[in-house]
Amino acid sequence: MTVAILASDLVKSYTPGLRALDGVSLQVTSGEVLVVMGPSGSGKSTLIRTFNGLETLDSGELDVLGVRLDAAHEERQVRAIRRRVGMVFQQFNLFPHLSILENITLAPIKVQKRSKPDAAARAIALLDQMGIGEQAHKFPAQLSGGQQQRVAIARALALDPEVMLFDEPTSALDPERVKEVLDAMRQLAKRGMTMVVVTHELGFAREVADRVMFMDQGQVVETSDPQTFFTSAREERSRRFLSQMM
């Protein structure tokens, strides 16, 4: 088992004295699906945003796919990581002025220097895989939230990432649209993608996660396999959170 992400003692605060991350350490092995849960403000989004350099660190050290990242936030390292790590946001963040196809092929063409027909063929294949092949020539505003989020997943996958980060991918969706996005993620997990998923979807966590990590106030409270976490969580704080969720 190779290690995909290794974090040791990550500390980050936005306002002095208030730590969004307070000494977080964790390990994600490749092929693993880690689900991060916790109440809002617990630092889970901040945590996965440090993995690809969207947030800087105050101290601590990260090793993502063999690339080191620390408080110095070296631009070259950040870009090296971003080339190999995909990310999906809560608000989809598609480019509204580009068609679905252009959204997906933009980075392959401009960053990976692939040919246009090559990138387009790959994009269509990914869209088909997501079940939205017929939407390729529409624009983001013409799609439902669930479809937009699946486009966002396809856009990230088009760069052939080794790790995928999901930051509350279903939180902005209408309830009836959540399933189609979770299904796409489930498929991805089945094919062995290394995934870190911040989510409140208990069903998804129970079914797909290899491990569940529970965070509160910038700290890791516990990390367990889903079976243990959902039936007999070790910590009082986890149990209280779960009882509120169910």
Added chain:
Amino acid sequence: MNRWLDRSITLLILALIGWAGWSLLHWLLVGADWSVVTTNLPLYAVGSFPADQRWRPLLWMAVLITLTLLTLVGPKRGWVRRWLPLAWIAMAPLGLWLLAGGLGLLPVGTRSWGGLTLTLLLTGGSGALALPLGILLALGRRSDLPVLRWSSAGYIELMRAVPLIAVLFFGQLLIPLFLPPGLEINRVLRAVVAFALFAAAYIAEDVRGGLQAIPPTQREAAAVLGLSPVQTLQLVVLPQALRIALPSLTNQAVGLLQNTSLMAILGLVELLGISRSLLANPAFIGRYLEVYLWLAAVYWLACTAMALLARHLEFQLDPVRSSR
């Protein structure tokens, strides 16, 4: 009682409007002497351009009108549509070449340029210079580098605090004083540059508004995909920001066209300038009303064409509407 009052007021107003309309029509058709306009049409169009070379500015304007019509009511798809943007960009250099001459055409000095041709060239030339400069200033104002940020903001605030006419006088009268004797920058060029420097400050603020409307998450999404900061700006941020800024930029363009009339005060014989010199001609003494009404109509026509083009562009740039 009240009803009767209402009715009589309505009737009174109708009678007033009718009377005013009738006298205007009467003056337009009978009272006015339009010879000041009809006999001088070439002057309004091209100024004192040499008579045997008049076809050059006229050709330029004909191309301009054709292009406008093609853009507005031409074919919706196909090669014509694809080449339109390039054709528009080529209009300024084409106009310069046709007016100035060289490269096989007889050279004509800028003193002979005038009329509507000069008005349009001043507008187009300064607009073409001001837009990129304005975009750079807007980006500078939002830069992370304090020096860049402060100097951009300083420039914008300074230019906005100075009246346009002062900037133009500065361009026409003061700049030559600073230049070494013998080196003379063309009058029209000085005007265009002064205009562009002034307009850029306003354009910068419009573009800044557009930039601020783009949520930071768009930059994040681009960064996560591995796009460089320059690529992010060029492919993600600016296309969206400029589209948002387009209505206010149209406003600036229309303002620019009308402000070119200030050049008449500085002795350029653009549309207003040529009209003033015609009014000074003893043959047309006192024909103010005719000339200024005619001028208003020409400016109105040009501005309306610009507004229509801008609305068309707005529609084209709206991905959802134009894809239907």
